Amino acid sequence: MAVYTDVSDEALASFLTDYALGELVAFRGIAEGVENSNFSLRTGTGDYILTLYEKRVDPRELPWFLGLMRHLAQRGVTCPQPVAGHDGEALRMLAGRPAAITSFLSGVWPRRVRPEHCRLLGVALATLHLAGADYGHERPNALGPAAWRPLLESCRSTGDVVQPGLVAELDRALDSILPAWPSDLPRGQIHADLFPDNVFFLETGGSRTLSGLIDFYFACTDLLAYDLGVCLNAWCFEPGMEFNVTKAKLLLAGYASIRPLDAAERAALPVLAQGAAIRFLLTRLYDWVNTPPGAMVTRKDPLEYLRRLRFHLAAATPEALGL
Amino acid sequence: MAVYTDVSDEALASFLTDYALGELVAFRGIAEGVENSNFSLRTGTGDYILTLYEKRVDPRELPWFLGLMRHLAQRGVTCPQPVAGHDGEALRMLAGRPAAITSFLSGVWPRRVRPEHCRLLGVALATLHLAGADYGHERPNALGPAAWRPLLESCRSTGDVVQPGLVAELDRALDSILPAWPSDLPRGQIHADLFPDNVFFLETGGSRTLSGLIDFYFACTDLLAYDLGVCLNAWCFEPGMEFNVTKAKLLLAGYASIRPLDAAERAALPVLAQGAAIRFLLTRLYDWVNTPPGAMVTRKDPLEYLRRLRFHLAAATPEALGL
Numbered sequence: 001m002a003v004y005t006d007v008s009d010e011a012l013a014s015f016l017t018d019y020a021l022g023e024l025v026a027f028r029g030i031a032e033g034v035e036n037s038n039f040s041l042r043t044g045t046g047d048y049i050l051t052l053y054e055k056r057v058d059p060r061e062l063p064w065f066l067g068l069m070r071h072l073a074q075r076g077v078t079c080p081q082p083v084a085g086h087d088g089e090a091l092r093m094l095a096g097r098p099a100a101i102t103s104f105l106s107g108v109w110p111r112r113v114r115p116e117h118c119r120l121l122g123v124a125l126a127t128l129h130l131a132g133a134d135y136g137h138e139r140p141n142a143l144g145p146a147a148w149r150p151l152l153e154s155c156r157s158t159g160d161v162v163q164p165g166l167v168a169e170l171d172r173a174l175d176s177i178l179p180a181w182p183s184d185l186p187r188g189q190i191h192a193d194l195f196p197d198n199v200f201f202l203e204t205g206g207s208r209t210l211s212g213l214i215d216f217y218f219a220c221t222d223l224l225a226y227d228l229g230v231c232l233n234a235w236c237f238e239p240g241m242e243f244n245v246t247k248a249k250l251l252l253a254g255y256a257s258i259r260p261l262d263a264a265e266r267a268a269l270p271v272l273a274q275g276a277a278i279r280f281l282l283t284r285l286y287d288w289v290n291t292p293p294g295a296m297v298t299r300k301d302p303l304e305y306l307r308r309l310r311f312h313l314a315a316a317t318p319e320a321l322g323l
Numbered sequence: 324m325a326v327y328t329d330v331s332d333e334a335l336a337s338f339l340t341d342y343a344l345g346e347l348v349a350f351r352g353i354a355e356g357v358e359n360s361n362f363s364l365r366t367g368t369g370d371y372i373l374t375l376y377e378k379r380v381d382p383r384e385l386p387w388f389l390g391l392m393r394h395l396a397q398r399g400v401t402c403p404q405p406v407a408g409h410d411g412e413a414l415r416m417l418a419g420r421p422a423a424i425t426s427f428l429s430g431v432w433p434r435r436v437r438p439e440h441c442r443l444l445g446v447a448l449a450t451l452h453l454a455g456a457d458y459g460h461e462r463p464n465a466l467g468p469a470a471w472r473p474l475l476e477s478c479r480s481t482g483d484v485v486q487p488g489l490v491a492e493l494d495r496a497l498d499s500i501l502p503a504w505p506s507d508l509p510r511g512q513i514h515a516d517l518f519p520d521n522v523f524f525l526e527t528g529g530s531r532t533l534s535g536l537i538d539f540y541f542a543c544t545d546l547l548a549y550d551l552g553v554c555l556n557a558w559c560f561e562p563g564m565e566f567n568v569t570k571a572k573l574l575l576a577g578y579a580s581i582r583p584l585d586a587a588e589r590a591a592l593p594v595l596a597q598g599a600a601i602r603f604l605l606t607r608l609y610d611w612v613n614t615p616p617g618a619m620v621t622r623k624d625p626l627e628y629l630r631r632l633r634f635h636l637a638a639a640t641p642e643a644l645g646l
Contacts, residue, residue, distance in 0.1 A: 008434040013526070023527055027431040028363065029354035040351065040363060042429070106365070108350040111331040203336070204346055 005037045005052045007095045015094045018085040019101065021045050032197060035217060037097070040104070047104035049080060052097040057217055059098045064139050065216050066090050066100060068132065068189060075131035077124070078212040080105060107200025107211030113235050118247040120210040121199060121231060122254025125191070128213065129224045130259055132189030141192065141220040143279055145181050148174055151282040158289040162302055166285075170278065173309060177275055182223065182268040190227040193218035195234045225265040228255060229272035232321060233280065233308050241307040243315070248322030266318050273321060274312040281305035328360045328375045330418045338417045341408040342424065344368050355520060358540060360420070363427070370427035372403060375420040380540055382421045387462050388539050389413050389423060391455065391512060398454035400447070401535040403428060430523025430534030436558050441570040443533040444522060444554060445577025448514070451536065452547045452582055455512030464515060464543040466602055468504050471497055474605040481612040485625055489608075493601065496632060500598055505546065505591040513550040516541035518557045548588040551578060552595035555644060556603065556631050564630040566638070571645030589641050596644060597635040604628035 006029075007015075016024060022044020030038040030049070037052040053062060066082040073081050080102035082090035090100050110117050141147075152159070152170050159167040191198075193215060202211040228251070236247040255261070261269075284302035315321060329352075330338075339347060345367020353361040353372070360375040376385060389405040396404050403425035405413035413423050433440050475482070475493050482490040514521075516538060525534040551574070559570040578584070584592075607625035638644065 006434060009431065010435065012431075023525075024431060025429050025525070026427075026523075031352035031354035104349075106348045108332065108335075108347060111329060112333065200349075202346075202348070 004054050005095050005097055007039070007050075007052070011095055015092070015099070016043070018087070018092060019083065020086065021048070021083070021101070041101065048083060048101045049104055050094075050099065050101050052094060052099045053217075054097065057098075061139065062091050062098055062100070064137055065219060067137070068135055068219055069102070069216055071135045072128060072131045077128050077131050078105065078210075079216065080212075080214055105200055105212035105214060107202045109197045109200055111196075113196055113247065115244075115247050115250050116208055117196075117199075117201060117210075118231075118235055119250040119254035120201070120208065121194070121235060122251040122256075123258055124199070124210050124213060125194065125227055125231060126255045126258035128191060129188055129227070135189050138221040139219070141190075141222040143192070143218070143283065144220075144222055145178055145275060148178070148275075148278060148282055151286055155282070155285050155289055159285055162285060162288055163306070166306070169306075170281070173274070173278055173313060176313065177271060177278060180271045181275065182264065182271065185223045185225055185265050185268060186262070187221060188224050189219060190222050190224060191216065191219050192222065192227065192230060194227060194231055223268075223272065224259075225261060225268060226272050226276065228252065228261075228269065229274075229276035230280075232269075232273045233276050233305070233312075236322075237308055237311075241304065241311070243311050245320075245322045252322050261323075266323055269318050269321055269323060270312060270316045274309060277305050277309035277312050281309055327377050328418050328420055330362070330373075330375070334418055338415070338422070339366070341410070341415060342406065343409065344371070344406070344424070364424065371406060371424045372427055373417075373422065373424050375417060375422045376540075377420065380421075384462065385414050385421055385423070387460055388542060390460070391458055391542055392425070392539055394458045395451060395454045400451050400454050401428065401533075402539065403535075403537055428523055428535035428537060430525045432520045432523055434519075436519055436570065438567075438570050438573050439531055440519075440522075440524060440533075441554075441558055442573040442577035443524070443531065444517070444558060445574040445579075446581055447522070447533050447536060448517065448550055448554060449578045449581035451514060452511055452550070458512050461544040462542070464513075464545040466515070466541070466606065467543075467545055468501055468598060471501070471598075471601060471605055474609055478605070478608050478612055482608055485608060485611055486629070489629070492629070493604070496597070496601055496636060499636065500594060500601060503594045504598065505587065505594065508546045508548055508588050508591060509585070510544060511547050512542060513545050513547060514539065514542050515545065515550065515553060517550060517554055546591075546595065547582075548584060548591060549595050549599065551575065551584075551592065552597075552599035553603075555592075555596045556599050556628070556635075559645075560631055560634075564627065564634070566634050568643075568645045575645050584646075589646055592641050592644055592646060593635060593639045597632060600628050600632035600635050604632055 024043055026042040028040050030040055035056050036054050039050040041048045041050045069079050070082060072079055083101040084090050091098060156167055198215045199213055200211045202209050231251055232248055236244050238244055281302050284300050288302050347366055349365040351363050353363055358379050359377050362373040364371045364373045392402050393405060395402055406424040407413050414421060479490055521538045522536055523534045525532050554574055555571055559567050561567055604625050607623045607628060611625050
């Protein structure tokens with residue numbers, strides 16, 4: 001549900017004069033995405049997405065994100081392409097927010113993940129990792145392992161309202177995960193938030209294709225295999241939180257068909273999956289205890305990730321994850 | 324912000340097999356509308372809107388609304404057109420809700436109303452009234468004057484939390500409005516909710532046109548001039564709640580250029596504007612005191628309509644409203 005900032009007619013009309021997109025034909029808020037305000041925009045030249053970057057996005061980092069999207073697209077990854085204005089710039093201000101127009105991607109994100117989605121996802125993720133290899137700018141992962149203890153500290157006095165004993169359980173989990181965290185695995189540009197609602201698929205003539213990846217605003221430079229940890233969490237659990245090893249095998253096999261994992265990455269997969277689970281658990285917990293009642297924001301249940309974390313701590317072998 | 328019900332891939336795919344719309348190309352929730360769930364839908368044959376009707380809409384009334392939209396379009400009113408499936412039906416079930424696909428309308432609703440918008444609105448409203456004249460089915464106005472006392476009763480114990488003395492002030496207002504309510508004015512099909520976000524405009528080559536009207540789910544059979552009362556409230560007040568008589572004159576002149584008001588309608592305009600103000604005030608008040616904190620619904624401020632109501636009670640002449 002994401003239109004935090006609305007745009008006046010005059011501001012939009014004035015904004016569009018900076019582009020060669022023809023006349024405005026339609027403009028509607030999109031009820032997807034949780035960080036930014038998104039609008040579908042139709043002009044005389046086609047369909048676009050207009051994004052207003054809200055306060056969680058650091059404006060100084062936007063050129064990195066937009067540059068990565070351009071770089072990836074030039075190497076065959078279908079993702080939104082920033083549209084430059086007359087001045088060659090893709091980024092400008094609108095309604096007091098940094099704003100950019102990007103291309104419209106066809107496809108539908110899967111409300112229910114099927115095994116075949118996971119294989120296609122693995123292929124796309126490995127393709128993204130290879131395509132990002134020569135994007136020569138680093139962006140540290142602001143929500144990587146160094147952030148997890150401080151995030152938990154900020155929830156220490158209030159976190160147990162979600163579930164008694166939760167903070168102590170997360171202390172013990174971090175005691176186990178952080179010392180085991182690998183440092184010497186292959187690194188590169190990762191998406192870091194590749195949930196089902198960021199991946200579009202199309203079915204044409206009975207065959208399913210992955211039509212694009214969106215929402216690169218958590219992308220960063222980190223361990224490539226950590227993206228697999230994120231996807232194992234986000235794509236391979238059933239609604240009842242049972243781990244679906246068939247989906248995991250297809251995800252990993254699809255990935256390996258493009259970029260085989262090395263031995264160290266394979267060995268590290270369990271702790272990477274544990275880390276990914278606790279990363280989303282901690283940010284959801286932080287949002288849960290810090291979102292005032294009545295705020296127009298969807299709070300996501302942190303406990304779904306506690307159940308994933310417990311699975312990954314108990315499983316703890318590459319084989320249990322489908323390798 | 325309106326996606327109350329999401330639709331699974333399988334349910335959507337199955338739903339679309341009932342139509343000759345080609346293959347699914349894109350599907351995104353729309354962050355507009357407050358009563359129903361709306362999605363933009365692109366298929367091989369074009370763009371559409373998919374609406375899932377939520378609990379405030381009585382499914383038995385949907386054929387009336389869809390029939391009215393079809394009837395109006397055949398008579399030159401640009402509004403969403405229900406798309407029939409292979410069985411000739413426009414209405415079926417999806418995700419446990421009544422659902423319909425309608426045509427996509429170009430245009431943008433005005434975030435800031437300009438005087439010229441009001442003239443075009445008046446023309447469109449009168450055109451709608453004439454076009455609806457031979458739609459031979461009646462639908463009583465469920466939120467007409469007979470509903471206002473019961474609505475206020477349901478807020479009697481809690482309404483003053485919004486503002487001390489509010490309930491007593493509304494009692495007095497109804498004591499003044501209800502006995503003066505006209506009964507013998509021209510009647511017909513009215514929109515009854517023609518707020519700026521339900522009216523689309525396009526600017527092409529420097530000239531502005533009204534490109535369509537949407538959201539007919541409060542439409543009903545009532546006094547035609549009551550729709551002008553609604554529009555005087557919704558379009559002719561500035562953000563500081565000053566009445567803009569220039570906008571009102573243009574609205575009324577645009578209307579009269581297509582359908583001149585008779586003497587009784589002109590004389591009744593002040594009480595119709597008072598009634599429209601208290602109707603929106605009462606439903607907003609009801610929603611305000613009955614929406615649990617944290618519910619994912621935008622509560623609209625009832626007091627904006629108290630200020631409009633006070634203006635209309637004090638003004639009380641057709642001339643003050645721009646006639």
